[in-house]
Amino acid sequence: LQKHYESSIVDAKSMLAVSNIENEVCSLRDIVFAKYSNSGNWANEGYGSSKSAIVHQTHASRSSVAKSIARGKLLNKYESLSEALRDNFLTSDHIDIFSRIKDSKYNEFLERDIDLLTENAIKFDVARFTHVVNYWKNIIDDQLDETPDDYKHFENRRLFLNELQDGSYLLHGVLDKATAMVFKKALEDIANKLWRKDSIEQRKT
Numbered sequence: 001l002q003k004h005y006e007s008s009i010v011d012a013k014s015m016l017a018v019s020n021i022e023n024e025v026c027s028l029r030d031i032v033f034a035k036y037s038n039s040g041n042w043a044n045e046g047y048g049s050s051k052s053a054i055v056h057q058t059h060a061s062r063s064s065v066a067k068s069i070a071r072g073k074l075l076n077k078y079e080s081l082s083e084a085l086r087d088n089f090l091t092s093d094h095i096d097i098f099s100r101i102k103d104s105k106y107n108e109f110l111e112r113d114i115d116l117l118t119e120n121a122i123k124f125d126v127a128r129f130t131h132v133v134n135y136w137k138n139i140i141d142d143q144l145d146e147t148p149d150d151y152k153h154f155e156n157r158r159l160f161l162n163e164l165q166d167g168s169y170l171l172h173g174v175l176d177k178a179t180a181m182v183f184k185k186a187l188e189d190i191a192n193k194l195w196r197k198d199s200i201e202q203r204k205t
Helices: 002-006 012-039 050-058 062-077 079-086 092-099 104-123 126-143 149-155 177-204
Strands: 158-163 169-174
Touching: 012 050, 012 062, 012 079, 012 092, 050 062, 062 079, 062 092, 079 092, 079 104, 092 104, 092 126, 104 126
Parallel strands: none
Antiparallel strands: 158 169
16 A cells, blocks of 8 residues: 555556555445444443444544445445455445445345345446436335335426516426436527527627
8 A cells, every 4th residue: 555655656557456445444444333333332432322432433424424334234234245345346335325225124125136236236337336226226116115216306396487676587496307307408408509699690790
């Protein structure tokens, strides 16, 4: 590690080596944090929660500690996931995606499909693996007869356009991802058409 720090030449191989070291250290931290959280030792040490204890001892933020504990619990529970991370086939960011489906209602299905999901995580980068997990989650929600998150977001969409006293308009609202992408593209197309029209008129004058 020190040789990479002191080297004046940094190439892709060096970056990968340092990234792999970070993966190993971070996964070890996550596993230790989770084991400490489950041990109850934090109560014997006078803390109200494991998260409070870790924040006090490490000075890390509560959000980062919470994520670390969640990742550690997954790594402690699923050997295939832990092994893939140790072998640097995955990153901590991949494990964060798994954390989105750690709700107890998914336990039975996650136990069944963890190896399959891990194989997909190895194949895809984080952005694409997010879609894989969302797809898996929607299938399970359907089996549980629950409304998928994507449809909830679609149902909760709203958009308001209000004219202000000076004649300008205020646009505000909340859109699901698919609708937002279409809306954003439409606005960009309109803006481009107006820009081209203005440019042509300016060239004529």
